[in-house]
Amino acid sequence: MEDELQGYRGPARDLLQRAGVHVGDEVELALADGGAISGTLMPRYEHADDEHVAVKLRNGYNAGVAVSRISSVHVLGRARPEPTAAAQQVRRVKGDVIIIGTGGTIASRIDYRTGAVTPIFRPEDLYSRVPGLGEIANLETELLFNILSENMTPEHWAAIAERVGRAISEGYRGVVITHGTDTMHYTAAALSFALEGLPVPVVLVGAQRSSDRPSSDASSNLKGAVLAASRGDFSGVYVAMHRNLSDREIAIHRGVKVRKNHTSRRDAFESVNSRLAAVVDLSSMEVRKLTDLPPRGDPRSLKVKPRFDRRAFLLKYFPGMDGGVIDGLVDAGYRALILEGTGLGHVGAQVHGSIRRAVEKGVFVGMTSQCIWGSVRMTVYDTGRDLMRAGVVPLGDMLPEVALVKAMWLLGQGAGAEEMRSLMPSNMRGEISERRYIEDVRE
Known part of the structure; x- marks a missing residue:
């Protein structure tokens, strides 16, 4: 049975057990010197100290709070349970955006025994861990494969293109593809050519830091991608990543004009010799076009041409x-x-x-x-x-x-x-x- 207070020991574990909270719950930590800190209770590393409680704040940053500063702990909401088969069927029928998982940091989490990042996050986990994601659009998730982006091949590009083609024929209004950032621009280019007459937005999204990390960009990038895929009044292949170092705007880049220009910054991707296609404002939840883009079209116009020759x-x-x-x-x-x-x-x-x-x-x-x-x-x-x-x-x-x-x-x-x-x-x-x-x- 999974430990409901994973990684917590000593005084920190005692405090949380008395309050009856579990990892993943929304909690409020009342502070002895006044004020309070609210967020999602995070697990801890196996060898972390036993005198701090870790919470993920609503802005996506992690905070460690000393047990000596906490006067009481209150549960604001329980961890979201795994969706039932019936709930998944409702999402399958009503979904207007599909999130297709292919791997990468955005689909990774920390192994709290070793502290290493491991690519084992399922799309369903992303759906349940990103607050408010389900309020943007009706979502369906599917794990196509789970690989690091350096292991992508033209055969993987073909498989993604074919799955996108089926998704559009199934009636989805938009497609989001989670992907590792290192080769995401290659895949974006491949889909741009393989999906001829694309009638909806297909948005690739990645993260520079996994959702367990402090200052992760996974949650905000995914929100921006889903907003663009569901509400953008344009079609084509795009990449969604941070526009700058703040968490307010997500840049939407054309799939054939974007490049990763930094190894680690959250705004690593830039449009080259091209203006940004659009910007997603996460404060207002608006998708704003910055240039002329092809409109949405008839799904029957799509021609999937997924063959690539390695020579x-x-x-x-x-x-x-x-x-x-x-x-x-x-x-x-x-x-x-x-x-x-x-x-x-x-x-x-x-x-x-x-x-x-x-x-x-x-x-x-x-x-x-x-x-x-x-x-x-x-x-x-x-x-x-x-x-x-x-x-x-x-x-x-x-x-x-x-x-x-x-x-x-x-x-x-x-x-x-x-x-x-x-x-x-x-x-x-x-x-x-x-x-x-x-x-x-x-x-």
């Missing part, structure tokens, strides 16, 4: 790189090579011969930039013009990761070398911006 490679150029790297990729059977060149789209002369050989063998070679902002412009210098004469195709301001995913998707649809040369630089899902817009967009 595309993203190669970052560095000074002194040997052309043998490119030769090896060509000889290994790769059909598309996305170069991350320097500046406006350059690579050293020592690899030009290998690039020409790749093109002659029918390999598509596209150029992106290692710079975060701006666009490839290969006509400015002789190097760029030489590469274009060799058959390299400039890809504008397309993010390298998006270009890789697009190449995999086009190959998966059976595109040959000439089709790749035509379709890769074309703007299919908003992945390429007009140059005048690029130069004006960065705040």
Whole structure:
């Protein structure tokens, strides 16, 4: 039987037992020096001290309160029980948003024996632990798989796309996908291409810190994603994460124009060469568009094209790189090579011969930039013009990761070398911006 006061020992456990409270209850801690602290009673680590009580405040932060400061403990509400089969059936019938779990920090919790973060949070747990989430929309949850985002593959992208397609045919008004942040922008790009004629919002959401951690962003990000999926008057694939370090606004980024630009900040994701699509204000619960977005449409317009071909490679150029790297990729059977060149789209002369050989063998070679902002412009210098004469195709301001995913998707649809040369630089899902817009967009 699970310990209802997990991790508590000594004076802290005695205090909570006398009050008859359990982990997960809403409690009020009356303080001996006046005032009170209210929140959800959290478990503690197995080896934590026995003189503090931990509660999660309504703003998402955790607070530890010394037992010596607490005069009494009052129960404000009991932990929400697991939904019954009947309740789940009602949600299944009435649900207008489905949360599809794929893993990541937002779907993780702390192992209170070891203190490690483990990816074992089910979507149902998220539903029950986020206060007010059920008031935003009728929700259904489903665990598709539970993996760390570095283990995502094109086959996982295909499975997610197929499940989203079924969800839309089942009548859901919006789809939320919980995902690890490290490769979430790859999956967002993959779904953007695989879901053609998408009639509803599909919102990927992650967290930089699990919901058990102090200053977690999991709860607020998930709320913002559900608000966007249920109330946003637009369609398409988006990523929902903190807009800044406060808990008030959640940024809604286009799935083909977003990138993770920080390892740990809650506002790690930024729209690149594009304005934010929308902002969710968690105070007013409003979804505000910041630019023109495609409207919601007829579910019958959706075409799911989930095939991806792994024979595309993203190669970052560095000074002194040997052309043998490119030769090896060509000889290994790769059909598309996305170069991350320097500046406006350059690579050293020592690899030009290998690039020409790749093109002659029918390999598509596209150029992106290692710079975060701006666009490839290969006509400015002789190097760029030489590469274009060799058959390299400039890809504008397309993010390298998006270009890789697009190449995999086009190959998966059976595109040959000439089709790749035509379709890769074309703007299919908003992945390429007009140059005048690029130069004006960065705040």
